[in-house]
Amino acid sequence: MKQSMLFTKTKFEAPKDEVSKNAQLLIRAGFVHKEMAGVYVYLPLGLRVLKNLTELIRKEMNDLGGQEILLSSLQNRVSWEKTGRWSDQVVDNWFKTKLKNGSEVGLATTHEEPLTELLLDHINSYRDLPVYIYQFQNKFRNEERAKSGILRGREFLMKDLYSFSESEAEHNKFYEKAIDVYHNIFSKVGIGDRTYLTFSDGGSFSDFSHEFQMITDAGEDTIYIDKEKKIAVNEEVLNDDVLSSLDLSRENLVEEKAVEVGNIFTLGNKFSSTLGLSFSAKTGEKNDVFMGCYGIGISRLMGSIVEALSDEKGLVWPMSIAPFSVHILQVGLNESVSQTSTDIYNTLVQEGVDVLLDDRQINAGEKFADSDLIGVPVQMIISEKNISSGEVELKERATGKVVMVDEAQVLDTVLRMIKE
Ligand code: ATP
Numbered sequence: 001m002k003q004s005m006l007f008t009k010t011k012f013e014a015p016k017d018e019v020s021k022n023a024q025l026l027i028r029a030g031f032v033h034k035e036m037a038g039v040y041v042y043l044p045l046g047l048r049v050l051k052n053l054t055e056l057i058r059k060e061m062n063d064l065g066g067q068e069i070l071l072s073s074l075q076n077r078v079s080w081e082k083t084g085r086w087s088d089q090v091v092d093n094w095f096k097t098k099l100k101n102g103s104e105v106g107l108a109t110t111h112e113e114p115l116t117e118l119l120l121d122h123i124n125s126y127r128d129l130p131v132y133i134y135q136f137q138n139k140f141r142n143e144e145r146a147k148s149g150i151l152r153g154r155e156f157l158m159k160d161l162y163s164f165s166e167s168e169a170e171h172n173k174f175y176e177k178a179i180d181v182y183h184n185i186f187s188k189v190g191i192g193d194r195t196y197l198t199f200s201d202g203g204s205f206s207d208f209s210h211e212f213q214m215i216t217d218a219g220e221d222t223i224y225i226d227k228e229k230k231i232a233v234n235e236e237v238l239n240d241d242v243l244s245s246l247d248l249s250r251e252n253l254v255e256e257k258a259v260e261v262g263n264i265f266t267l268g269n270k271f272s273s274t275l276g277l278s279f280s281a282k283t284g285e286k287n288d289v290f291m292g293c294y295g296i297g298i299s300r301l302m303g304s305i306v307e308a309l310s311d312e313k314g315l316v317w318p319m320s321i322a323p324f325s326v327h328i329l330q331v332g333l334n335e336s337v338s339q340t341s342t343d344i345y346n347t348l349v350q351e352g353v354d355v356l357l358d359d360r361q362i363n364a365g366e367k368f369a370d371s372d373l374i375g376v377p378v379q380m381i382i383s384e385k386n387i388s389s390g391e392v393e394l395k396e397r398a399t400g401k402v403v404m405v406d407e408a409q410v411l412d413t414v415l416r417m418i419k420e
């Protein structure tokens with residue numbers, strides 16, 4: 001993409017009413033627009049990141065055996081009344097509205113009820129199990145506080161997967177695999193070293209649920225980490241019984257602020273028994289399907305990555321989800337600089353590299369500052385001085401490391417940097 005064509009502009013200052021670092025930087029760099037508190041619009045650069053995150057996670061879900069669907073955002077009151085969750089006393093963050101005929105509908109906060117009911121049409125026997133179903137969808141929650149930018153939205157993108165198994169034993173195997181896959185995902189997006197499997201409230205069915213908590217001062221949760229065992233306990237469940245059941249001792253735990261980027265839950269037969277999702281087992285008897293759910297807040301994850309990796313100059317994206325891999329900064333307005341930039345741009349694009357070319361007629365200092373703010377992992381500086389010696393300058397955004405590369409070696413070097 002040519003930057004002269006990009007309609008978004010960078011801002012020197014963040015809006016005064018925006019207190020969170022993630023929203024300040026994302027707004028300044030033109031990735032998101034704040035529609036109102038807790039509601040953000042994704043602009044071209046921001047949408048590219050969101051799509052890359054979605055694609056990376058989609059691959060992992062497919063490898064786990066997941067099948068993708070898209071459930072509705074408008075939800076049927078009747079399903080939720082069956083499980084008791086329509087009540088505002090039970091779930092207090094619904095957005096509800098009315099049809100013209102006066103009947104109430106809800107805007108989706110989560111999808112256990114509709115998916116479980118939908119499967120009544122498709123699951124009869126043990127041969128139909130297990131099945132793992134997931135989606136990417138906007139959720140709506142009437143959150144009380146929305147001061148954390150895209151970490152806590154009133155409308156936000158979530159990946160939610162639901163597992164349907166024959167037995168607890170089968171469920172447990174999948175659950176363990178899901179934990180590994182989640183760790184993988186968080187490593188691939190650059191926050192593996194600060195994200196901990198965290199034991200948390202299990203609700204009515206199991207002892208614990210598992211949160212994936214990323215350490216950051218921007219987080220609203222407090223967790224206690226055993227750095228050697230690489231697990232943590234959420235403050236909400238921290239007590240002597242829990243510590244001894246997990247074989248942890250209080251003096252080895254460090255307290256940290258953290259944000260929940262993912263959450264996995266054993267649901268057991270909580271929904272299947274109420275909504276009638278049963279199957280005939282090998283033995284001939286009718287059993288309830290054994291369920292689990294597995295969430296990742298995609299937009300929250302994007303904000304968490306910003307909180308974790310950005311620096312005083314701006315955003316820093318890991319290659320795996322960056323809006324572009326290379327940012328070509330055309331410095332100087334003469335013919336040869338513009339020709340070389342365009343040639344290299346075309347070569348990279350032909351090789352499938354995502355390139356942003358800053359071809360705007362502005363001074364070099366502004367280009368460097370904007371590039372640091374936008375945070376593309378590789379900056380390529382093409383100036384008169386460089387090309388007179390047949391070289392271009394490659395600079396790693398994250399480390400500031402600079403290498404001078406022969407024009408003929410540019411493609412190979414860039415492809416290597418992308419792979420690493
Ligand atoms: P929290 O405890 O932070 O309120 P939750 O426990 O209600 O979140 P879940 O219902 O388990 O969250 O949702 C799955 C995932 O969706 C969470 O792990 C989180 O990453 C994300 N998420 C939840 N609420 C929000 C929100 N308001 N904005 C953005 N992401 C969210």
Ligand code: MG
Nearest residue numbers: 200211260263
């Ligand atoms: Mg939670």
